[in-house]
Amino acid sequence: MKIIILADEAAAVSCAARTLTDKVRAKPTAVLGLATGETMIALYRTILEISTTEPLSFSEISTFNLDEYVGLPFGHSASYRTYMQNNLFSHADFDPALTHFLAGDAKDLVLESSRYEQLIIDVGGIDLQLLGLGENGHIGFNEPSSSLASRTRIKTLTKTTLEANKINFKNIDKMPLCSLTMGVGTILDSRQCLLLATGSRKAPAVAQMVEGPVTATCPASALQLHPNTLVILDDQAARDLKMRDYYEYVHSGVSNVT
Numbered sequence: 001m002k003i004i005i006l007a008d009e010a011a012a013v014s015c016a017a018r019t020l021t022d023k024v025r026a027k028p029t030a031v032l033g034l035a036t037g038e039t040m041i042a043l044y045r046t047i048l049e050i051s052t053t054e055p056l057s058f059s060e061i062s063t064f065n066l067d068e069y070v071g072l073p074f075g076h077s078a079s080y081r082t083y084m085q086n087n088l089f090s091h092a093d094f095d096p097a098l099t100h101f102l103a104g105d106a107k108d109l110v111l112e113s114s115r116y117e118q119l120i121i122d123v124g125g126i127d128l129q130l131l132g133l134g135e136n137g138h139i140g141f142n143e144p145s146s147s148l149a150s151r152t153r154i155k156t157l158t159k160t161t162l163e164a165n166k167i168n169f170k171n172i173d174k175m176p177l178c179s180l181t182m183g184v185g186t187i188l189d190s191r192q193c194l195l196l197a198t199g200s201r202k203a204p205a206v207a208q209m210v211e212g213p214v215t216a217t218c219p220a221s222a223l224q225l226h227p228n229t230l231v232i233l234d235d236q237a238a239r240d241l242k243m244r245d246y247y248e249y250v251h252s253g254v255s256n257v258t
């Protein structure tokens with residue numbers, strides 16, 4: 001794991017945005033795995049700012065979103081498809097035919113999950129997988145107890161996650177209790193992972209992910225097994241890291257040391 005700790009949220013978001021836009025420039029046909037949540041809103045805003053001030057095209061980029069709520073119809077205001085439209089896709093030159101989502105309202109959710117897995121294989125795999133981090137250590141919607149070898153599937157949401165995400169639902173009673181999510185194994189198959197976490201609420205999960213044991217209790221800890229993971233943190237999210245001095249020493253101004 002390469003752990004970059006920056007002074008504040010703006011610096012962390014900007015570093016993550018640069019990593020992603022550099023990838024798009026280096027490989028205009030790249031396959032990106034995309035994440036949602038509050039943290040990503042700032043990231044997508046920064047990417048859009050870069051795309052309006054510098055030459056940058058997404059027209060040949062393929063995308064796969066990590067997860068979706070089960071049961072939400074196409075166009076529902078809280079669906080991640082709507083989130084991506086509002087926060088990224090409708091403001092840049094993405095080709096809608098190349099943006100892929102899990103259909104949370106599919107009749108057969110098992111079939112839908114295997115369709116998605118196959119589609120990722122068919123395009124040659126994910127080049128760069130963006131990840132946020134749940135306060136309980138989830139990545140995608142892989143809640144604690146998820147198999148570290150899991151593939152795309154239905155996952156019941158924990159009360160912590162329902163609580164954290166209820167802000168997106170006008171009627172909490174109608175909030176879906178389940179999701180479809182890429183599995184931990186699916187995520188680990190990506191050629192590179194980029195996890196962005198900011199704010200003190202994420203500090204305990206960050207410490208478990210980076211310095212705790214690899215355990216299904218903290219699904220993000222499986223990233224320790226990935227050979228090319230970049231973790232970008234702000235000062236607050238890095239608060240509980242015991243080896244923080246070392247990470248800062250390794251990466252302060254010495255960009256080639258890993």
Ligand code: GLP
Nearest residue numbers: 035036037038039132133134140
């Ligand atoms: C949701 C998403 C995750 C995301 C997490 C963190 O649960 N399914 O992919 O990483 O939230 O979100 P936030 O950035 O809002 O804390």
